[in-house]
Amino acid sequence: MKTSNGGNSFLDQVIKATPGGEKLVLCLQCGTCGGSCPSGPDMDYSPRMIFAMTSAGMKDQVLSSNTPWFCVSCYYCTVRCPQEIPITDIMYTLKQLAIQEGRYEQRKASDFSEHFIGYVENYGRSFELGLATRYFLFHNPLKLVNMGMGMGMSMILRGRMGFIPERIKNMDQLQNILDKAKQIAKEGAA
Amino acid sequence: MSTNSGHHYGYYPGCSITKNAAAYGVSTDAIARILGLHLHEISDWNCCGASEYFSINQLPAYALVARNLALAAGEGATEVVAPCSLCYVNLYKTDKNMRLHPDLKAKVNRALDAGNLHYEPDTLKVRHLLDIVVNDVGYDGVAAKVTKPLYNLRVAPYYGCLIVRPDTGFDNVEYPTTMDKLMETLGATVVDYPLKAECCGGHMTQISDTVALELIRRLLHNAAEYQADVIVTVCPMCQLNLDAYQADVNKRFGTNYHIPILYFTQVMGLAFGMTPKDVAIGKELVSADRALTKITAEPPEKPKTRKRDKKALPMPDMIE
Numbered sequence: 324m325k326t327s328n329g330g331n332s333f334l335d336q337v338i339k340a341t342p343g344g345e346k347l348v349l350c351l352q353c354g355t356c357g358g359s360c361p362s363g364p365d366m367d368y369s370p371r372m373i374f375a376m377t378s379a380g381m382k383d384q385v386l387s388s389n390t391p392w393f394c395v396s397c398y399y400c401t402v403r404c405p406q407e408i409p410i411t412d413i414m415y416t417l418k419q420l421a422i423q424e425g426r427y428e429q430r431k432a433s434d435f436s437e438h439f440i441g442y443v444e445n446y447g448r449s450f451e452l453g454l455a456t457r458y459f460l461f462h463n464p465l466k467l468v469n470m471g472m473g474m475g476m477s478m479i480l481r482g483r484m485g486f487i488p489e490r491i492k493n494m495d496q497l498q499n500i501l502d503k504a505k506q507i508a509k510e511g512a513a
Numbered sequence: 514m515s516t517n518s519g520h521h522y523g524y525y526p527g528c529s530i531t532k533n534a535a536a537y538g539v540s541t542d543a544i545a546r547i548l549g550l551h552l553h554e555i556s557d558w559n560c561c562g563a564s565e566y567f568s569i570n571q572l573p574a575y576a577l578v579a580r581n582l583a584l585a586a587g588e589g590a591t592e593v594v595a596p597c598s599l600c601y602v603n604l605y606k607t608d609k610n611m612r613l614h615p616d617l618k619a620k621v622n623r624a625l626d627a628g629n630l631h632y633e634p635d636t637l638k639v640r641h642l643l644d645i646v647v648n649d650v651g652y653d654g655v656a657a658k659v660t661k662p663l664y665n666l667r668v669a670p671y672y673g674c675l676i677v678r679p680d681t682g683f684d685n686v687e688y689p690t691t692m693d694k695l696m697e698t699l700g701a702t703v704v705d706y707p708l709k710a711e712c713c714g715g716h717m718t719q720i721s722d723t724v725a726l727e728l729i730r731r732l733l734h735n736a737a738e739y740q741a742d743v744i745v746t747v748c749p750m751c752q753l754n755l756d757a758y759q760a761d762v763n764k765r766f767g768t769n770y771h772i773p774i775l776y777f778t779q780v781m782g783l784a785f786g787m788t789p790k791d792v793a794i795g796k797e798l799v800s801a802d803r804a805l806t807k808i809t810a811e812p813p814e815k816p817k818t819r820k821r822d823k824k825a826l827p828m829p830d831m832i833e
């Protein structure tokens with residue numbers, strides 16, 4: 324697909340990093356995505372606005388907004404978009420770019436993601452996504468037991484909370500695969 | 514004959530099942546035994562990255578997921594079955610995007626090669642456990658095993674997002690009904706409520722309690738409005754959010770919800786005559802004990818259909 328966008332390198336960057344991302348240039352600004360979005364009211368800019376801003380090359384504002392971080396990946400926008408733009412995947416791309424460029428101001432969200440994958444990269448398995456123990460230890464050691472919100476002790480008593488994930492057997496193999504993938508990703512970005 | 518004929522199910526349990534969602538795992542094994550479903554756990558499977566790895570770096574995220582696909586294919590699986598919606602969508606998306614984007618496929622396979630693995634997209638069908646139950650076992654196959662129907666239990670099927678979106682072709686993306694029919698098959702009274710495919714808040718409980726608790730509140734409110742005794746889920750994340758944060762919702766909004774959140778496999782087990790303990794009921798934070806006492810031995814009375822009044826105005830004829 325042709326992506327003539329008047330030399331907008333930010334738009335190109337987003338498109339390149341997203342499988343199927345070239346459809347982004349077809350955005351009609353119809354607002355279906357924003358209207359479908361459960362997090363919409365709490366976002367700095369609605370998904371529709373984010374795409375207008377991306378097309379306008381407003382990289383700083385886009386990458387420092389909370390919008391991609393408040394995306395819950397519900398895919399409502401994606402299935403409803405009349406132009407079949409892979410919106411949810413573009414939100415993932417924007418998060419990735421925000422981290423790469425150090426532009427994000429949503430430290431809490433990206434810290435959470437980074438801690439989570441830290442586990443995956445060391446154990447091949449993760450702790451519970453919704454029970455981010457290491458994340459809580461890191462940010463808020465005193466709150467570990469009451470978890471800030473809710474549950475804590477009850478989860479422990481019901482045996483539902485693990486503190487360290489199991490480790491897979493062939494961790495070396497997984498590490499080699501991930502290292503290689505990171506190297507390829509770097510080549511691509513250069 | 515085994516339900517597996519022609520299928521080799523590579524089972525991808527996912528990390529949650531090893532701990533938080535152990536009840537899902539236990540009840541899945543229990544119903545699989547009864548239904549004659551053979552789920553072969555993929556040996557040495559790894560985490561799918563949940564919703565987090567794709568946020569950090571997409572290529573390693575795809576490679577992480579693809580290792581599981583490669584392992585399953587290597588074990589002769591024809592399909593991969595995931596009980597967790599998030600695992601399901603990641604596995605599905607990786608297979609699909611590798612198929613549609615040759616560049617991605619080449620890169621992922623270059624990475625896999627570093628671990629002496631390879632995955633040819635489309636080798637496997639990625640399917641959710643619910644899909645296997647309703648389509649491969651089928652409603653009739655399930656009905657044949659029901660010995661203790663769940664009469665008069667008002668069940669609200671909760672699909673959440675990722676089992677139906679993005680469009681995997683398994684059920685309607687906006688108004689899914691497969692679990693409704695399954696619950697009906699078990700004898701339960703199905704609560705058809707509008708928010709059954711809305712978001713549970715996902716990982717937002719860890720990032721913004723304002724966003725997460727409001728999303729959870731909406732769902733509980735809607736199910737309560739329709740007088741659900743229990744909400745039934747297909748995903749560990751959904752179960753966790755609605756169950757473990759229900760008390761926080763009550764505190765924040767001054768509400769008094771007490772709706773137990775069970776896995777669909779747990780209620781299937783009950784209908785198959787197992788005890789609550791057999792299907793790990795009791796692990797939920799909002800206890801299901803009270804709700805389960807609503808189950809009766811007799812089916813609910815059918816609402817009487819009124820005869821048409823002879824003198825009533827004629828109904829319009831339907832034109833074919």
Ligand code: SF4
Nearest residue numbers: 350351353354356404
């Ligand atoms: S729904 Fe699609 S076409 Fe409409 S504004 Fe959103 S991205 Fe653009």
Ligand code: SF4
Nearest residue numbers: 360394395397398400
């Ligand atoms: S996938 Fe993200 S952006 Fe799209 S509707 Fe859901 S929360 Fe909003």
